[in-house]
Amino acid sequence: MKIVLLGAPGAGKGTHCKRVAERYGIAHLSSGDILRRERAEGSELGKKAQGYMDAGALVPDELIVEMMSQAVKKASAGYVLDGFPRTVNQGQVLDKSLAAQGDGIDMVINLEVDDRVVVERITGRRSCPKCGAVYHVKNMPPKKDGVCDKDGTGLVQRPDDTEEVVRNRLETYYRQTKPVVDYYKSGRTVHDIDGNGDADVVANVIFRKLDPLARKKK
Ligand code: AMP
Numbered sequence: 001m002k003i004v005l006l007g008a009p010g011a012g013k014g015t016h017c018k019r020v021a022e023r024y025g026i027a028h029l030s031s032g033d034i035l036r037r038e039r040a041e042g043s044e045l046g047k048k049a050q051g052y053m054d055a056g057a058l059v060p061d062e063l064i065v066e067m068m069s070q071a072v073k074k075a076s077a078g079y080v081l082d083g084f085p086r087t088v089n090q091g092q093v094l095d096k097s098l099a100a101q102g103d104g105i106d107m108v109i110n111l112e113v114d115d116r117v118v119v120e121r122i123t124g125r126r127s128c129p130k131c132g133a134v135y136h137v138k139n140m141p142p143k144k145d146g147v148c149d150k151d152g153t154g155l156v157q158r159p160d161d162t163e164e165v166v167r168n169r170l171e172t173y174y175r176q177t178k179p180v181v182d183y184y185k186s187g188r189t190v191h192d193i194d195g196n197g198d199a200d201v202v203a204n205v206i207f208r209k210l211d212p213l214a215r216k217k218k
Pocket of ligand 1: 082085
């Protein structure tokens with residue numbers, strides 16, 4: 001099963017892709033997570049991506065496309081894409097490379113969330129630098145303030161989750177990534193889902209779309 005989950009930053013792509021990957025036994029391929037790992041390792045790619053990420057801008061397509069095509073090739077049991085494609089060009093390259101293998105994306109889901117909710121969610125987001133667990137100061141607080149429930153590590157805020165950078169990321173989303181929704185809509189069905197509500201409710205709506213596809217693919 002090959003799924004694309006679209007949505008603005010803070011729409012809940014990470015949360016829902018994780019749940020989808022677990023439910024259907026497929027890989028969760030997050031371009032943002034892969035880039036953050038590359039940065040932590042100090043790789044060439046990580047160094048090149050750094051400035052763009054911290055400013056809330058997009059990393060150039062040629063770097064991302066190469067990185068994601070390697071990740072996709074390895075995910076033989078299927079995958080859910082989180083944060084990729086983020087430009088129409090990325091979407092076209094992905095479609096072409098899948099079509100060359102007689103393959104294609106099975107379903108595109110678009111999470112729709114109000115800007116106000118996005119800013120509130122992102123600026124309150126905290127994560128564990130050790131295990132990657134994600135919390136929210138109000139909506140999903142850890143048991144002990146500022147500390148990861150799983151391993152006791154001090155939680156941190158992503159440098160691009162401050163209010164100023166979030167505004168840039170939203171602007172980047174409307175200018176470069178929203179057209180990806182229209183690109184997919186021009187050739188296929190895109191399932192728009194209201195992502196403003198409670199995560200469990202949104203997850204159930206997503207599962208109701210994907211369960212029949214998963215049964216068909218078995
Ligand atoms: P995310 O964790 O998905 O919010 O991504 C964090 C940052 O990584 C973005 O603000 C971009 O700078 C960069 N990034 C992630 N995915 C892509 C992509 N598909 N194309 C370009 N830049 C990306």
